[in-house]
Amino acid sequence: MEVRKLHYSVAGRALLDGVDLTLPAGQSLAVTGPSGTGKSTLLNCVLGLIRYEQGEVRIAGQDLARLKPRDLARHRRDTIGMVFQFGELLPELTPMENVAMAALLAGVKRAEAFGRARQLLIDLGVPVEGTPTAELSGGERQRAAVARALVNRPALLLADEPTGSLDTRNREAVAELLFSLPERWGCAVLVVTHDESVAARADHRFALHEGRLVAQAASLPRGVR
Template identity: 80%
Template sequence: MEVRDLRYSVAGRTLLDGVNLLLPAGRSLAVTGPSGSGKSTLLNCVLGLIRCDEGEVVVAGRDLTTLTPRSLARHRRSTVGMVFQFGELLPELTPVENVALAALLAGVKRDEAFGRARRLLTDLGVPVGGTPTAELSGGERQRAAVARALVNQPQLLLADEPTGSLDAQNREAVADLLFSLPEQWGCAVLVVTHDTSVAARAHGCFTLHEGKLLSQGSAAESRPTLAEGRGR
């Protein structure tokens, strides 16, 4: 995934001011910053839900800013997974149904969709019986949300405050899971978070301040630089 010279303003306020970001497969990056700094806006631009004023967003070799709405939706379903702060799962469905639904919407056949869902949930330690998602613990729901994000085998996984609604124990477990994904699945992982202890687990960490990405160094000094916030 690469973001090039991204600019976006709303109501006269510049949220992204020439942001550049390079995140290869198999690596993770965290972006921190206060509420209103533009972190979620950056994710929405990467998702293609917000059209930037200037710049390019390249995911899996295609510039999202050039795609038609239909092509964009198709490309997003097949290449990007998303984990939200509160999971955004349907509470009346079982975890298997929630995860399989994402695959069905992407055109996966029913048997394959449910098979993928059961395998992923089992691997992530989430019940695969008939328990409604509403009855799961907070940590189980968020692991189910990660499974849903992975079910279509994305090249890029995005997470918006994925541990913000969890207690300390579940926060650690979900953070461990998210930052293990690049090695286990080969995908790139971009996490936005207020929690600096969660951000420190990523291969690289940046702060979004006044529309620019400011480097916070690397969580592992021996690892290569993953992204560059130019125009600082």
């Protein structure tokens, strides 16, 4: 992911004022800041859901602004996974159905889609068979949401306040999982959060302040988390 000189304003207020950000494969980055500072806006620009005023966003080498809407949707589907604060899973489906559905919608054949879903859920410690998603714990639902984000093997995984709805134990477990993904899966991971203890696990940390990214102290070394 490469972001260059990104500008975006709302009602005359600059939420993003010349933001520069580079995140290579195999590394993680956290952006912190209180609600309303523009963290989710930054993610929406990276997703191509917001047309920014100036600047450039490149995902897997492709300039999003140069893509037609259909091509942009396809590129997003093929290269980006997304984890939301509340998971956004269908509660009446099993975790495996939720995860496999994302692959099926991307055109993956049924057998392969369910095979990928099963292996991811096993790897991430989520019940595979029989249990509706609504009956999972909060931590299990978020791990299922991570599996769904990974099922199409994205180059970039985005997470928007992924631990904000969890208790302390599950927050730590999900944060540990997210920041292990670059090493385990080779993808880049960008997390936006107001939680400094979660951000401390990232390889790189920035705070979004008055539309600009400010580098923060180095994150904790691996193995001291």
